[in-house]
Structure formats: C-alpha cells, structure tokens
Amino acid sequence: MPPEPSTPPAPRAAEPLELPTGPRREDCPWCGSRRLRTRLRVPGPRPRTPGMLVVDECLDCDHAFRNPRLTGEGSALHHRAFHDERVVPLAECTRTARRHRAAARAMLHLPEPESWLDVGTGHARFPEAARDVFAYTSFDGLDATERVVRARAAERVEEAHVGRLTDPPVMARLRSRYDVVSMFHHLEHTPDPRAELRAALTVLRPGGHLLIEVPDPHSAFAALLGKWRLPHGRSRHLHLMPLDNLRTELEARGCTIVSTDRRAPHIPYDLSAAASLALARVLPKPLSRAAVPVVAVAAVLDHTLAPLLRRTRFSNAYRLIARKDAA
Numbered sequence: 001m002p003p004e005p006s007t008p009p010a011p012r013a014a015e016p017l018e019l020p021t022g023p024r025r026e027d028c029p030w031c032g033s034r035r036l037r038t039r040l041r042v043p044g045p046r047p048r049t050p051g052m053l054v055v056d057e058c059l060d061c062d063h064a065f066r067n068p069r070l071t072g073e074g075s076a077l078h079h080r081a082f083h084d085e086r087v088v089p090l091a092e093c094t095r096t097a098r099r100h101r102a103a104a105r106a107m108l109h110l111p112e113p114e115s116w117l118d119v120g121t122g123h124a125r126f127p128e129a130a131r132d133v134f135a136y137t138s139f140d141g142l143d144a145t146e147r148v149v150r151a152r153a154a155e156r157v158e159e160a161h162v163g164r165l166t167d168p169p170v171m172a173r174l175r176s177r178y179d180v181v182s183m184f185h186h187l188e189h190t191p192d193p194r195a196e197l198r199a200a201l202t203v204l205r206p207g208g209h210l211l212i213e214v215p216d217p218h219s220a221f222a223a224l225l226g227k228w229r230l231p232h233g234r235s236r237h238l239h240l241m242p243l244d245n246l247r248t249e250l251e252a253r254g255c256t257i258v259s260t261d262r263r264a265p266h267i268p269y270d271l272s273a274a275a276s277l278a279l280a281r282v283l284p285k286p287l288s289r290a291a292v293p294v295v296a297v298a299a300v301l302d303h304t305l306a307p308l309l310r311r312t313r314f315s316n317a318y319r320l321i322a323r324k325d326a327a
Contacts (some may be wrong), residue, residue, distance in 0.1 A: 028058035087304035100129035120186030124151035266310035
C-alpha cells in the first residue's frame with residue numbers, strides 16, 4: 001500500500017503559556033489506587049516555556065495520567081491555543097479522508113445506523129468522509145469550539161452542537177438520540193474519561209454502538225521515544241488508558257464488546273512527531289525552519305514502516321466497538 005500523502009509542519013515556536021493546574025493527585029483517577037509512580041517528566045516545548053509536565057502511572061491498573069492535571073480554566077486556555085485556526089497538529093496531517101472512510105467501514109458488519117454523533121468532531125472531516133460509506137445516515141457533530149458551527153455551514157454535518165458531552169444541557173438534549181457515537185482521539189483529552197463514557201452511553205439508544213479510537217499507552221514507541229512521544233510531549237493528553245481498562249469499564253456499564261483492533265488505527269506519525277518535538281526544544285526560533293528536511297525524512301520513514309509496524313507492538317493506537325445492551 002503506498003504511503004498516504006502528508007506534509008509535516010515545521011516545529012512551531014509557541015509563545016510561553018502559563019496554564020493553571022490543580023493540586024497533585026495522590027491516587028489513580030481510574031481505580032483509586034495510591035500506588036503511583038512517575039512515568040516521565042517532560043519539559044516545555046522550548047527552554048523558556050514555564051513548567052514541567054509530569055505523567056504518573058498507576059501500578060495496579062496501568063492507567064497513566066498528567067499529574068497535576070489542568071484546571072478547567074487551564075484546559076480551556078490550552079484548548080483555544082491548540083485549536084487556533086493557524087495551527088494544524090502533526091497527527092491531524094495524517095488523518096486523510098481515506099483513513100476516515102476506513103474507520104467508518106469498521107461499522108459495516110453492524111446494522112446500518114440512522115443517526116450518528118461524532119464527538120470532538122472539530123471541522124467534521126470524519127462525518128464528511130463517512131457519508132461515502134453510510135449515504136443514508138444522518139451525521140451530527142459535537143465540539144467544544146465553534147469549528148463545528150462552521151462545519152455545519154459547510155454541510156459536513158446536519159446538526160452542530162457546541163459544548164462538552166458531559167454538560168447536563170447537552171446530555172438532556174441528546175439523550176437516547178443516536179445509533180452510533182464515535183470518539184476519535186478525543187477521550188484522552190477529557191478531564192474525566194469515565195464521565196465521558198457515561199455521557200456517551202446516555203445519548204446512545206439501547207442496541208446502539210460506541211466507536212472509540214485512542215493512543216495505546218502500551219505501544220513499543222512509548223518506551224523507545226519516552227518524553228518525545230507525542231502523547232507524552234503534549235499537555236493536551238490528560239489520560240492514557242490501556243485497552244483492558246476501557247473494556248472492563250464498558251462491560252461494567254452493561255455493554256458488550258463487539259470488536260477491538262490494534263492494527264488499522266495505527267497513525268504513522270511517531271518518528272516525525274518526535275523529531276518535531278525534539279528540534280523545537282533545542283533550536284532557537286529563527287532556525288526552526290531549518291529542521292523541516294529532518295521532519296520530512298522522519299515522516300517518510302513513518303509511512304514506509306507503517307504496514308509493518310501496525311502488525312507489531314509498535315502500533316500506536318487501538319479501536320474498540322461496544323454495543324449498549326438493553327437494560
């Protein structure tokens with residue numbers, strides 16, 4: 001399979017941004033265990049950037065999380081900065097329409113949905129591509145930013161909902177409306193992933209399906225790249241959830257796990273993202289564009305090796321499909 005085209009951006013020189021954090025947790029936000037260890041400490045993207053990002057890991061359930069995490073204000077500030085219209089995240093460059101259609105086709109063996117909500121949809125590129133697979137499905141989008149409103153104006157979604165899935169007015173408005181709820185690389189950015197899962201099941205109809213893709217914290221790239229791995233080196237990644245934890249949580253909430261997949265969701269960006277993060281750390285701002293050839297070579301390696309890596313423990317993401325059973 002030929003590599004998917006993408007143009008890696010140059011390491012971007014962000015201005016220092018002091019993000020408010022809460023108190024440090026002494027217990028795991030997933031299972032409550034107090035047996036924690038520090039998985040890694042990550043400096044800011046540039047030497048002058050304040051603060052240190054600390055990722056802790058639970059020794060009992062393997063859940064990894066930023067500690068201390070951002071406050072609500074800090075999360076909102078970072079969300080606005082990260083989603084500035086001028087910024088195109090490196091991983092997003094590899095999420096082509098073909099990749100979106102492939103993700104949609106993972107649902108073809110299930111009953112055709114009448115209604116589908118894409119959570120954290122952004123510019124709604126997934127619903128736009130998924131229509132090629134499900135021509136008779138009504139796609140709606142939910143996002144914390146106004147991007148989804150512009151996506152509605154561009155007719156990529158039929159309804160645009162601004163807010164968070166866990167907001168009580170949103171849940172009340174969308175309760176039991178959808179046959180499918182999808183979350184593509186969204187759950188790891190939420191302050192409380194378990195609350196997000198509960199909200200997703202609330203807006204699903206009985207018999208509906210939840211489609212989730214998230215980074216795999218057990219990918220071999222985590223050990224190889226350490227603090228230069230994208231989910232480690234970006235403060236937006238608040239949680240890194242092992243597949244077994246997600247499976248157990250959904251089963252405890254009355255769901256049946258339909259399928260899991262560690263191959264197809266692999267996104268070829270690890271080496272180029274690591275190069276971008278590392279070079280942004282060491283190069284002064286005037287020289288940042290000189291790193292473009294290095295990042296470009298790393299991107300070529302990412303795509304060339306992808307067919308092999310996705311069949312090994314280097315696969316960097318996993319997909320889970322769960323059915324919400326009747327009460």
